[in-house]
Amino acid sequence: MSLNIIVLAKQVPDTRNVGKDAMKADGTVNRAALPAIYNPEDLNALEQALRIKTKFEGTQVHVLTMGPVRAAEIIRESMYRGADGGYLLSGREFAGSDTLATSYALAAAIRKIGKVDLILCGRQAIDGDTAQVGPQVAEKLGLPQITYAEEILHISESEVTVKRRLEKGIETVKGPLPILITVNGSAAGCRPRHAKLTLKYKNAKTVSERQASSTDYTELFETHPYLDIPEWGASDIEHEPQWLGLAGSPTKVKQIESVVFTAKESKRLTPADNEIEDLIKELITNHTIG
């Protein structure tokens, strides 16, 4: 059995350990201050895909990402960990996409890729936290979907069994292939980069990256064609312009507020149940948690 798997991945600013200069004065994310990383839950999704590849020889895992040219880094990162390759969807037509326009573009790219048995992606990205893109892609492709997956327990050519992690427990469900699955952060972490694959693919580049580099890659890419990371612009996918980028994005940001915590005083609690309960209520009320 050999499956064609697509992993949807996103390069995001690392918002997990933010410092003082994480936000700009106007309330937008200061991308320069935050390193660009592989969205953590997309790595969980990649691991699920690689496990299937390990088990079923001939299975192909490709990563699809939409973003600026530098987002090719996460395709390379995926190849270091065992993916067969990837596709970068890039171009100014995609700029300003909300989840609707993003899922429209990704769905079009998946149609172009062709036969796909399984699409895996992280539950949500740490910059937007919407958890919308996966389900929207499934809808646009007319595929069934399973969300909040923690583990793919079993897969055959026609069916997949998935353990879902829900708020109040776990649920085991089956679904027919082809299908889209969003993977939870509680799933197994991704395997490390493999030494030999890292050395093999370290020069993998998109055409834009090659053009921007001072090194001449012509000869290397002629003898090592696997180093080419396909880069698609809007003209490479079937689309209607009004659904792409800013035009296709009904979500408008009304206002951004930069919240700076100012409370300096600490509060002492005794380990009594009612005090802890009160604290939890307070934190829920002021939206610190929940």
Add this chain to the structure above:
Amino acid sequence: MNYYNNNPALKFQLSHPLMQKIVTLKEQNFSEKDAYDHAPRDFEDAIDNYERVLEIIGEICHDIIAPNAESIDQEGPQVINNRVQYARGTQENHEALTQAGLYGISLPRKYGGLNFPIIPYVMAGEMVSRADAGFANIWGLQDCAETINEFADEDIKAEFLPRVCQGETCSMDLTEPDAGSDLQAVRLKATYDEREDIWYLNGVKRFITNGDAHIKLVLARSEEGSTDGRGLSYFVADNNFDHTIKVRRIENKLGIKGSPTCELVFTNTPAKLVGTRRLGLIKYVMSLMNGARLGVGGQSVGVSQAAYDEALAYAKDRKQFGKAIIEFPAVYEMLSLIKAKLDASRALLYETSRFVDVYKAYEAIEATRKLTPEERTDYKEYQKLADAFTPVLKMFSSEYANQNAYDSIQIHGGSGFMKDYACERIYRDARILTIYEGTSQLQTVAAIRHVTTGNYLKQIRYYEAQPINPEFHSLRKKLITMTNLFETATNRVLDAQNPEYTDFQARRLVEMAGHIIMTYLLIIDASRDDMFRKSAEIYQKFAEVEVRKHATFIKNFEIDQIDKYKIG
């Protein structure tokens, strides 16, 4: 965070001028670039490869191995049905390194290795040890594969080496209850079965690190009736876990608790001969031992680094009398001395590794073609330097790891004595370093002949002639004075022509040489990068006092005073 990226001293060592020669020899002019997609095309490509792989290791060390160290220390391995079961964290570490393809990194590509030189391999060992010195043993025993690669027949190589690259672990089974430092006394018996054309092993081994490994290199007595080292041969045994090799017990140790130290019973264990009969101890074990001593050098530097990391973090954080304790002279002096000893032993570690790299690369070339006379001279020169530097490295780096771990606890004060801080584990883990793979006392025995033959002095004079930053000329002047003291002391001892007297003073003479060498290395390094300036200056002051101390002792010592030291 990454143990490679956060330590610029490692990257610095990769930029040493000798790297060009090492890489060119090792890659034999990049002849494999078309045969393997992970082979480098040129020098820069090779260095970039090393860095990328070291980054992977550095990440695994920081993210997986270091966080697991504490639970492994508490849980330890167990014996279940005569088999070793690693602690949970050990299994995780091993799995991560296997998944990342980080076993067999110095083995040839045709067996699945990365064909890396010793330098990046030692760096990897240093980082793994910084994360968990006990686990470093299990990972570091891939050294055994080096011995197989160097001395075994092609069919043995083809059988075992690819398995090492896939993550099967190794052990080197030398020690027995009555054969510790004196390996000539090994008794485990090897009997040849002519009909089956196979050897069988019978007997007991003790203190065997990772004793339940998949692949075992065993020193055994193959020549019936013999009693010395010339009756010993070297064997490779495939541990089929079929109870021909039983783990009788795991020692309960002071430190490196995650590394299972086993007592083993061999009962008709089938084995294959490595290389030639009778050369087991005198050739192969000596070679393996040199590799292992270099490994302990890397392990020691890793432990020193860990001790320094912990001490520095605590001294910055801990406030007493209204300020961080790092601001008190007694504490900052201790910290900067830890750092100086760390930097000094690391400089020595990579200098030694470079010598080993050059001569090993020639050795590999020699297996494929005849060396030119110039190459041969060069080969022998580097081999001699490697032989001279390895015992000094092993002795100093392991002693410094202990001193640094001791001072790290001291800086922690009462808290350091509690199990709450990592420094107490580091202190316990450090303790074995001056003992195994040859005690410091035995390193002195190996090193003293390079004092008497003048090898150290010759190399010291070579360093003396190296171009350095003019700002360090005054330090060099002091080093020349120290070198003269060393020479005078050496002559005084040798003039007596009394072997026992030489042995008595050996440690002092070897230490004098070591202090001078390390100071030179730091000054040369500081001339290339200012980050070593402080350590160069501080270590020189420390070394000068140590050299003068030994010089005074030797100068004031009369040969007949030895008797005063004899007890019983």
